[in-house]
Amino acid sequence: MENFIIYGVYIYLTGMLVSAGMSLLRNHFRFANAILFLSNLAGFSAMVAYLANFPGRELVILQTGFFFDLKLSLDYLSSIFLLLTSGISGLVVVYSAEYLDRYRKTYDIQSVQSLMGIFIFGMVGVLLSANVVGFMVFWEIMSFASFFLVMSDRTKESLHAAFIYFVMTHLGAGAILGGFLILSGGSLGFEISGIAAASRNIPPDFLTVAFLLFFFGFGSKAGLIPFHIWLPEAHPQAPTNISALMSGLMLKIAVYGFLKTVMMFFHIPIWAALLVISLGIISALLGALYAVVEKDIKKAFAYSSIENMGIIFLMLGMAMCVMAKRTAGEIPLAAILLVTYAIFHAINHAIFKTGLFLSSGVIINRTHSKSLDMMGGLAKAMPIFSFIFLIIILASAALPPFGTFYGEWGFIRALIDLLQISGTKFASVTVFLTVLALFALVSGLATFAMIKIYAISMLGLPKLERHSDEKTDDGLFVIPLAVIGFVMVALGIFAKNILGWLSGHIGEVFFGYAGDIPDVQISSAQVFVIVAAFLLLSAAVYKLLSGNGRKEREYDTWNCGQPIDASMEYTATAFSAPIRFFFLPLLQRRKTIISVPVVNTNPWISKKSFSLDITSVWYDRLYKPAAKYVFWLAEKVRLVHTGRIQYYLLLLLSAIIITLMIAL
């Protein structure tokens, strides 16, 4: 059995590389795609076998004596995330066979296919790596592949987005490497599983620095506000299948990294937990808000990713808070549950966000526009697709009976339990209550955003005539989406079992606790039955009220004799207007009215155009001044470079003297 799993992982890794090479050959695109799919299948089945037979036991895949003792191994956490990665990548690969074929003119599909293989390879590598060198090398492979993928349509916006992504991801990677080096004392061969032990031995100041570096590194990869600046630019600019991989999987790699490092720390100060909580809740709130007001469908989904990553980090932050406050020897059961919910939410988010991005690809392929204001009426043209999209949308709005609901509901229950335990301590009650209130607001806003996207894009009349006629549900497009919808429902039905299974193992992995975990307090079967009964009942009531043998005639809505057309519909901008007005101080919009006189003699007769943008406060207030300062600094440094060789020699000499002074 062990051999089967090890060979499965080998096949997975080599299959991806072979596919990446193969796709560069002319006319081998389909073949390379098939290989990539099959290797993902091999990886998936290996992970299923591992989790079914010996979850929790470390399984060494590869142990080398060279290259800083590069070591690949499997453990419980990495196998969970690998299961997710291989499964979702497989679906995305099937989708991209059709998707890339349709966009032959926009993208160089050979290189996109090849880079996609390398990108997945990098993610899998990060998850498999057992020591720092592997982690960082694969992390960079993942970052570089996705950097090239972001700019694969070679437009100006893509290059801009890719550049911001490049800068942010490398600042993050540098921070992560720094964090590892502090903990390992400068050794690249350091095993990541030794972090718990290492964090006991280093001074608390160093641990603080390591925490900050890790938090910045993984937080910027996960798109936490204010390090999110690259995410809403890069995710929408990439080809849709890559957006799905980036939003669905790459962000989870950041969560995995955070779980493997910071969550393993022996001691976490309370302010660190509060920092994670506050950035988490800010990301969740602002992400949801931006998703509500955004009218570019892919950008809205990208902001929804920020929101969900915020929620995951909020859950982890609460767990850290519980861990920081525990007394010695006490097993923090609440922390185990919170981490469980965070991982469960990460799994759910990976699946539904992939589904959402893949769906956005289908919609954009149909309407040839990213703007929600240009969509509408697709439900009639694509009935099967729109039904699946509805399921994914409802799942992403965290409504019962889907898996997402149980993650968030469990979190709320855990918060209420914590409130009860904390009693009358003012500080903790304030924190928990604030988090609870803001979290409720986030859930509401997220639901609003998702309902808006579905209603504006699918319902009503088509805003553009050209996509109204044909009635097609696209074959290969729909199959992966159907699988995702099915998985979302299944996660809802088996939520209780999955949560119980997860919490048992997580207690063991993080806290070495193998005893009983209190029940997760929700019966998914019950909720499912209630929801199903509710749906059936409302259907029956509707039948009863509407049928009844009365004579009925159907015709258009009365509109004073005018024809009804799409210009009368709600647009995405109008739909979100109340929320936009309410949160105006947070959002900073820019309204432009341009008035051009038609005839020069009379200024009153003029042609007016209006546009409304949501400006990025973070970019204008934080990143631009920072960039300006860096440029200013660079200008000052440039003064040193006089171009005279004697001067450089003098500099070298003084550098050596200073170094020797410090070292000796």
Place this chain on the structure above:
Amino acid sequence: MAFIKLLKILFFGPKVTESESGLSGPKDQEIQNIGEEIKKEVERLYGGRSLRIRAVDGGSTNAEEIELTALLNAYYDIDRFGLSFVASPRHADMLFVTGPVTRNLEAAVKKTYQAAPEPCIVVAIGDGACTGGIWNDSYAVVGSVDKVIPVHIRIPGDPPTPTEILKGVLGALRGKK
């Protein structure tokens, strides 16, 4: 100065209102009779409630509209016979369509007819609505109303007087069961 002039006219000017004797002249007995019969028919057909009418302008010269407005003034006062105008075809039992149906209003006439609940009596009022009148064969008009929607009764005249309109309505109601 102008204000004093105004006061002068107000207090010392000639009287413009009619004397009381002018108001109490003989009533137009014909309208009274037609109205009573309409009231009976409406009572028979609609069981106590009034007949509700929606007027649709299909592109008329407004002459018919002026006559329809006259139906509501103090002299004719058709409300007392159980006839009333409503603002939406959703509430109408009867449609008054005026004018030759122009191409721009063809859809509106059609949609109004579709929006009215069945059974709906369509009355074409005026020569334009009955035959197309002098606008027949123009590029801008579709023609008489029956080219667009079924018409139950036609009231010719350019424009027909209020009394003729009332007679037409009575004729339409008499045939109904």
